[in-house]
Amino acid sequence: MPQTRSRTLTACALLASACAIGCAPRVVLVGDSAPARIGPGAKARLYTLQADGTWQLSGQAVPLPEGYYLVSPRWVEEAP
Numbered sequence: 001m002p003q004t005r006s007r008t009l010t011a012c013a014l015l016a017s018a019c020a021i022g023c024a025p026r027v028v029l030v031g032d033s034a035p036a037r038i039g040p041g042a043k044a045r046l047y048t049l050q051a052d053g054t055w056q057l058s059g060q061a062v063p064l065p066e067g068y069y070l071v072s073p074r075w076v077e078e079a080p
Contacts, residue, residue, distance in 0.1 A: 032072030040066045 030036050043061040050056050 032074060035075070036070045038064045038066055038068045038070060042066070 042064040044064060045061050046058045047055040048058065
């Protein structure tokens with residue numbers, strides 16, 4: 001009986017581990033050689049250009065509309 005219980009617990013632990021590994025969020029790094037588009041349900045803190053020419057980070061994450069483009073700063077020409 002104890003051996004069966006031990007095997008059952010081991011099998012459950014292995015199954016739980018396999019599920020956790022398979023369901024973990026993945027990070028995909030995107031290069032800056034081309035624009036990317038925002039997917040559904042995206043939220044992020046954003047930098048906004050201030051009147052004095054500086055960039056200020058938002059205090060909270062804001063929802064981003066699906067389909068908006070993301071571009072690298074090197075794609076944007078800033079005014080002098």
